[in-house]
Amino acid sequence: MDNEQTVKQTVRHKKAENREQGQTSGLAWWQLSLIGIGSIIGAGFFLGTSLSIKTAGPAILIDYLFAGITAFFVFSALAEMTVMDPVTGSFRTYAKKAFGNSIGFISGWMYWLAGVLIISSEAVALATFTQFWFPHIPLWIFTVIYIVIAFGINLLGVKNFGKIESIFAIVKLSTLIIFIIFGALLLTHVISPHSVSLNEKSVFKHFVPTGIKGMWSALIFVFFSFGGIEVIGIASSELKNKKDVPKAGIGMLIALVSVYILSIYFALYMVTWNKIDESQSPFVTALASFNLPYMDSIFNIIIISAAFSTMVGALFSVTNILISLAEDGAAPKSLATKNHRGIAVRSLYLTGFAVAASLIFSFILPGKLYEYITTAAGVMLILNWTIILSSQIKLRPNYKQNGATFKMAGFPFTSYMGIAFILVAVSGAMLHATQRMGVLISLGLIIIIGFTYQIIFRSKHIPQKN
Incomplete structure (x- = not known):
């Protein structure tokens, strides 16, 4: 009996020690990296890159390097705050500490609203891709199916969510790595198909065909390819060791920038940039001349996995941000209540209702208007990066003594x-x-969120937590 008591005390002391050191029984750093990759590489990269290439030409490679450096700065700022001051709510909590309740409120609801719009747009995209095989089945049926599955995965709990997102991330990374290897074999003439005319004059012959203006206007599309890096900060609360946040994020960004730039380079090596079709994946266009069997179906499966994992990751992120808002009194307190699996079911359901409303609008609004709104969602994510960096600038003096x-x-x-x-x-x-309309709509939505704060909390006070 004494031995049993001793063991129990030892376990309790060990748990307390782990908590003090920032350790939990959650995710390993590489799992967090894969969750980040799974949440970031979406259908937008596999499909949307065509528009970027048509806008900037081969100079899009510089845009991706530029965006990768910016994403690294944002991540570094978030990682510093996370390691020095691990809190729930991640970037919105740091915004609140740096600039007060109003900015924390705006940052959190900006992210939540953008996430809801992105989830609905990914669901519609998933349904559209699936209709490739089942053209006679209504779009809304596939949309509902994917949404239900995504919510089911999030209801499984963080461990199972991490495993599933890791699998999707590996699928996407493996696809791009195989494409890169194939391109490298062509470049080194290990493979020399006689029926295909490669871009032997090099990608760099006409590197900036649309000028600086083309590079500049394409930059926002490229930044969208890195949208969602905030998930590293949000999911860091589930890490076994909070000090592994920098390792997880750096690993994620190195993988992202490498596969983005190399895969696009080899796509441009296989086909001239001005022959890329905006309505088709540049990778499908690049591989089309090789007459590979079932290529359309294979890439369709890959794009579906990319869009689905992005949707699942976004759902996880926005639900956690909603929990943080509720805990701070910036949303109904009941939304922070968790079940025995540690899942805030009410926050998840509220997000689900918002996604459903967004999906209804996607079917009834004119296509162009809904495109403006979804573009605004991406712009809001990117604008939130400025709040992260500004928060780090303001809070850095508080960390000097630590x-x-x-x-x-x-x-x-x-x-x-x-x-x-x-x-x-x-x-x-x-x-x-x-994109101009997307920027203007995003600014309008931010102003509405700010006015909402003033109206609701004019006579109230959200407690400031430090």
């Missing part, structure tokens, strides 16, 4: 540079009609 385990390199220059890069990308969107 024994830092991770600090953003080059501070404050890299923080300000990141904000400048984001503003350059967003301003470039004003050169394109659809």
